Amino acid sequence: MSRKANKTAIKTPGGRIRPWLFEAFPQLRQRIPWTPIVNAPSPVHQLEHVSTRLGRDVWIKRDDKTSLHYGGNKPRKLEFILGDALAHGGRKIVTGGGLGTNHGLATAIFVQQMNFRVLLGLFPQPVTAHVRKNLLLFQAYGAEMAYIGSLLRAVFRYYVTERIRRRGAYFIDPGGSSPQGVLGYVDAGLELAMQVERNEMPLPAAIFLAVGTSGTMAGLVLGLRLAGLRTRVIGVQVAPRAFSSPKTVLRLTNKASSLIRHHDRSVPELELTFEDVPVDRSHYGQGYGHLTDAGRASLRLMAEAEGITLDLTYTAKAFAALLDYLKTESDSKPILFWNTFNSVDLSSVANSVDFRSLPNAFHRFFEGEVANTIGQVG
Ligand SMILES: Cc1ncc(COP(=O)(O)O)c(C=O)c1O
Known part of the structure; x- marks a missing residue:
């Protein structure tokens, strides 16, 4: 074994x-x-x-x-991924996705229940109400969040920089598709x-x-x-x-x-x-x-x-x-x-978070007109 x-x-x-x-x-x-x-x-x-x-x-x-x-769909993947993380003995998880990643949210929720910590590397995608809600939820469930300005840079950080910086952490592939x-x-x-x-x-x-x-x-x-x-x-x-x-x-x-x-x-x-x-x-x-x-x-x-x-x-x-x-x-x-989309309503949890408690890099996604135009993948 x-x-x-x-x-x-x-x-x-x-x-x-x-x-x-x-x-x-x-x-x-x-x-x-x-x-x-x-x-x-x-x-x-x-x-x-x-x-x-x-x-x-x-x-x-x-x-x-x-x-x-x-x-x-994420809880099914996480049964095997977090099982593997537990078996590895690391208590720090690194993963990421687009700004509104559902995988990142599911990971934050289930990782918190196991007393693990998670870092989410987030790259641009069109900023919708759903994206804003997930950003608030990452914060509510105690995820550490880093905004990375492009998909390419996010890939580099995930595969190179963070692996050097965070030795011993357990890395989950984007979308949990390991x-x-x-x-x-x-x-x-x-x-x-x-x-x-x-x-x-x-x-x-x-x-x-x-x-x-x-x-x-x-x-x-x-x-x-x-x-x-x-x-x-x-x-x-x-x-x-x-x-x-x-x-x-x-x-x-x-x-x-x-x-x-x-x-x-x-x-x-x-x-x-x-x-x-x-x-x-x-x-x-x-x-x-x-x-x-x-x-x-x-x-x-x-x-x-x-x-x-x-x-x-x-x-x-x-x-x-x-x-x-x-x-x-x-x-x-x-x-x-x-149907792979979550139907548990987490609105009240999201509503309990003030966006100003998020790291500064994320505030612009909640402010005024720009909210719908920045963070686009293109
Ligand atoms: C709601 C929803 N459906 C489907 C998918 C696609 O799953 P996969 O990334 O395994 O192709 C995702 C992945 O992020 C998702 O969040």
Whole structure:
């Protein structure tokens, strides 16, 4: 065993073992670190009103409800990442992302519960109300914040400067898309297969989800294939191609597969190709965090028909792509929308923070007219 796993597994009320990955491959239990964060399984249900309106069978995976503290796709990744960090013994975490990074927020929240400290390196993105709210929340959850003026400089600081400055710290890849983080979605793929097996939902013909740093899609494809499901996963690009592309998805899928097989040779080696990881580029718009009309419309439809809140950076673009797909595909098989956006309302926590308590570099994002024009990725 290379490192000590801190928590091995937990029994769910249904008598099944979490993580599902260790239930499926018990040898991994003593070998891969993991710590419980997620309320699993997250629910699946039909989007009844959307299905009626469109005359199609559309389902949703409610990963917005993965935790009562903060939902979305990040808690799944953090079960394996923070498990690994605990096993390393470091109590200082370094990570980052765009100014409004959801990954940074989830990390700040769960790291605080473990009495760890986190430094968030933040680079520009269009400053929306959501971005401002997350900035206030980073502060509320005790994250140390550094504003880094460009993506390139952020990459240099993350991979070079901070590694020298903060020896012994645990570095989490942007978006939590390290091989460990990807395991969180391998686990989610196995979870969906279990729900299909229990007849909680029909086998979907296709699954739509947003692709930012690619880890979520990579894990999901691997998990579904390990469970023997051939369901087509269609990613929707929301970030620059360097992060969000079939090439990156496949690379991460292979890394996660190698990590699993390194610890358990009995896990089948899957021959995945670009065919398995299609990424729809048509809803990217002007760039990461830039809003699109189709995204606004899909967000409205989901809110009006189902009362479910999407976000304009990720999930609304993915749902817009699903709606386009339904216009062109004539077969009537069920389609699944994977909701990766947190639905826990943290407004009162954000409202309790005065932006002037943030480091000075962030004040301009809250002041006057400039608030909507600076911090753009371009
Ligand atoms: C709400 C939401 N959906 C989807 C994603 C994309 O996940 P990934 O970065 O693993 O591709 C993110 C990532 O930041 C996110 O915050």
